[in-house]
Amino acid sequence: MISLPFFKITELQNNTYIKKAILMKPKYTIAVTGLNNTDNPGPGVPVIRALREANAFDVRIIGLAYENLEPGIYMENITDKVYQIPYPSSGSDELLERIKYINNKEKINVLIPNFDAELFTFIKSAEKLNKMEIRTFLPAIKQFEERHKSVLPEFGKKYGLDIPFSKTITKLSDINNIQYEFEYPVLVKGQFYDAYLAYNPAQVTEFFNKISAKWGVPIIIQEFIRGTEVNVIALGDGEGNTIGAVPMRKQYITDKGKAWGGITLGDENLIKITKNLIKNTKWRGGMELEIIKTHADKYYIIEINPRIPAWVYLAVGAGQNLPEALVKSALGEKVEPFKSYDVGKMFIRYSYDLIGDISQFEKFSLTGEL
Amino acid sequence: MKIRKNIAVSENGFLFDPNTGESFSLNETGKQILKMMKENKSEEEISDWFSTNYEVDKITFENNFNDFITVLQNYRITE
Numbered sequence: 217m218i219s220l221p222f223f224k225i226t227e228l229q230n231n232t233y234i235k236k237a238i239l240m241k242p243k244y245t246i247a248v249t250g251l252n253n254t255d256n257p258g259p260g261v262p263v264i265r266a267l268r269e270a271n272a273f274d275v276r277i278i279g280l281a282y283e284n285l286e287p288g289i290y291m292e293n294i295t296d297k298v299y300q301i302p303y304p305s306s307g308s309d310e311l312l313e314r315i316k317y318i319n320n321k322e323k324i325n326v327l328i329p330n331f332d333a334e335l336f337t338f339i340k341s342a343e344k345l346n347k348m349e350i351r352t353f354l355p356a357i358k359q360f361e362e363r364h365k366s367v368l369p370e371f372g373k374k375y376g377l378d379i380p381f382s383k384t385i386t387k388l389s390d391i392n393n394i395q396y397e398f399e400y401p402v403l404v405k406g407q408f409y410d411a412y413l414a415y416n417p418a419q420v421t422e423f424f425n426k427i428s429a430k431w432g433v434p435i436i437i438q439e440f441i442r443g444t445e446v447n448v449i450a451l452g453d454g455e456g457n458t459i460g461a462v463p464m465r466k467q468y469i470t471d472k473g474k475a476w477g478g479i480t481l482g483d484e485n486l487i488k489i490t491k492n493l494i495k496n497t498k499w500r501g502g503m504e505l506e507i508i509k510t511h512a513d514k515y516y517i518i519e520i521n522p523r524i525p526a527w528v529y530l531a532v533g534a535g536q537n538l539p540e541a542l543v544k545s546a547l548g549e550k551v552e553p554f555k556s557y558d559v560g561k562m563f564i565r566y567s568y569d570l571i572g573d574i575s576q577f578e579k580f581s582l583t584g585e586l
Numbered sequence: 587m588k589i590r591k592n593i594a595v596s597e598n599g600f601l602f603d604p605n606t607g608e609s610f611s612l613n614e615t616g617k618q619i620l621k622m623m624k625e626n627k628s629e630e631e632i633s634d635w636f637s638t639n640y641e642v643d644k645i646t647f648e649n650n651f652n653d654f655i656t657v658l659q660n661y662r663i664t665e
Contacts, residue, residue, distance in 0.1 A: 444606065465607035482592055482604030559604045560594070 245322055246543060247278040247315075247350075250330030250526075251288025251298070256472050257565075259330040261288045262529035264295065266539035269532065273543070278322050284581050290572045297322065300584035304337040312341055316348060324350045326546045328539070330523055332408045335360060353546035354501045355522050356454075363497075363520040365405055365436045371520075375496045377489070378516045380441050380508075384434035391420050394437055403438040403518075406431040411473065413440060438518065443510035446481060448490045449524065449531050451538045453545060454500030460538050460554040461490045462531040467562070475527050475565075480534045482559035489515055502528075502542055527563060534561040587655060588665045589623045603663065610661070619654060 246267055250258025260279065267275045279288055279295035282303055289298045299318045302310045318324070327350050329338045338345070339354050354360075362371050365382070372379030383397060394402060394417065404423040405411040408431055412423040424435050450461040463486040468477035490505060502524035508516045524539065531538050534557040541551045580586040594602045599617035601610045612620060615636075622632045629651065636647050658664050 446607075467607065479607040481607050483606075560602055 241272065241274050243274040243276060244325040244543065244547070245276045245278060247280055247318070247322070247324045247327045248295075248330065249280045249282075249301070249328070249334060251279050251281050251286040251295070252283070253287040253291070255470055255567075256474055257526040258286075258288075259524045259526045259528055261291065261294055262526060262532075263328055263330065263524060263539045264288070265529055266532045266537050267543065268293070270537060270540040270543070272540060276322075278318065278324060280318075281580075284577065287570065289580060289586060290570055290576060298580065298586045300580065304334045308337045308341055311337060312344055315345070315350070319348050319350060324348075326351045326353075326543050328352075328524075328542065329354070332521065332523065335522055351546040351548075353454075353542050355499060355503075359497055359499055360522050363522065365407060365438075365519060366434055368517070368520070372517065375493060377493065378514060380439040380516050380518060382436055382438040384436050385424070386433045386435070388421060388424060391417050391424065394420060398437060398439060401440045403436075403440050405436040405438055407434060407436070441508045441510060441516045441518070443508040443514075443516070445518075446483070446486060446507050446509055447475075447478075447525065447527070448486050448505040448507065449528055449538065450490045450494060450499075450503050450505070451541055451545075452494040452497075452499030452501065452503065453551065454498060456495045456498045457553060458491045458494045459541050459545065459551050460531070460536040460557075461487055462534050462536055462538075462557045463487065463490075464527060464530055468564070475563075477562065477564040478527055478530060480530060480557060480559050480561045483509075485513075485515060489517075493517075493520075502538065530561060530563040531557070533563065534558040587623070587629070588626070589620060589658075589663060590665050593663055595620050595624070601663070603661070606662075608661065616654065619651065 248260045248263055250260030252258040253261040264277050267277065277295045279298035280301045281289050281298055282301060284300065288294050301314050304311055327345060329335055335354065338352060339357050339360055342352055342354065345352060366384045368379050369382055385391065401413050401415045402420065403411055404414050404420055404427065406427040410427050410431065414420040414423055427435055444465065446463055446465050448461055448463045451459040453459050463481040463483055464478045465481055466475040466478045470476050486507065493499065501522065504521040504525035505517055506519040508518055528538060536554045536557050544551045576586060592604050595617070599612035601612055601620065619632060622635065633644055633647055633651065636642055637644050
């Protein structure tokens with residue numbers, strides 16, 4: 217058999233050759249975090265599913281896990297190899313040292329970080345990763361910083377978006393002043409995770425303590441907008457173009473506020489808002505917009521998550537394989553924007569008991585590899 | 587009164603609003619009304635059809651029809 221770059225030529229018995237119309241796909245090694253496919257799921261497992269279904273390339277998947285019981289470590293046909301990595305809070309040097317060790321063994325082509333809390337470190341380390349020949353496709357640090365929950369109202373003013381009024385507080389004594397600027401109920405939010413609806417100062421105090429104990433301060437107090445929450449997953453090319461965007465409404469929400477079921481929407485206003493935002497910010501990478509649509513048809517952006525959300529596989533099911541497009545973009549390939557998606561596609565999560573063996577757990581716990 | 591163009595109604599009377607993601611199930615009567623409204627039939631034509639095919643007088647039908655339209659308006663199914 218003779219292999220040419222793009223076609224496979226097979227020698228037949230009668231010495232004739234046929235050119236098989238099989239395009240030889242390149243194979244990329246892609247490292248992915250967020251394997252915590254729990255009731256508060258990270259996007260890692262659905263991102264991997266999407267990459268395994270990519271048309272343009274084959275993949276070898278390197279899972280990067282922080283905890284030794286992240287389900288994605290043990291799921292079949294998800295990762296090819298998993299490495300434990302240190303939390304970004306241990307310092308970026310330690311994390312990069314570990315990535316360097318993994319890269320020496322695996323030769324990673326693209327790294328897709330999926331946690332809010334790790335993004336800053338990976339964005340800051342983009343140059344160092346580049347030197348290791350590891351590509352990422354993340355927002356610039358300015359884009360990442362200006363859409364933080366704590367400065368979202370300023371972001372809204374700058375880009376002409378409707379954003380609920382919000383203030384950050386850092387100490388319990390600030391709670392007394394909330395009544396002068398807000399009408400109850402208000403949303404009490406952590407910088408990265410968690411949001412609770414509080415109807416009075418006592419509840420704000422309770423949630424302040426709960427969130428700050430877990431994620432620290434500041435705490436964000438946000439005006440509560442009544443309406444329906446809708447979400448958009450999108451991918452920006454960094455030059456102002458939207459490669460893809462799919463809106464979704466959560467149909468079933470867990471007690472952690474996570475989507476357990478959802479359906480794609482055909483609301484063109486959501487696509488317009490997303491495209492404008494990406495155009496004005498020149499957003500690079502994946503993002504999720506969390507939007508409240510009021511009964512008066514006003515759209516308030518309540519959060520901008522600078523990464524692919526855990527429900528990304530719905531977008532794949534609706535016809536937009538955004539993780540595939542992200543990898544191509546990271547590798548500098550020209551990616552044609554998606555033109556459409558299916559409206560009325562649904563996803564429903566489920567729980568499933570995997571049976572593992574203590575030897576797997578032992579190996580991963582002791583060696584940090586599986 | 588018109589049904590929004592992108593509203594989808596299946597043969598079984600399952601209505602899906604792609605703007606909101608809401609879905610509803612219609613009974614036979616509701617399904618028939620939606621079908622006729624989508625065909626741009628007037629209220630009078632719909633009323634005539636029901637009084638011919640069902641044992642219902644026009645006043646009773648129109649009262650019920652108006653209630654149904656109010657429900658459709660509340661759910662923003664109409665334009």
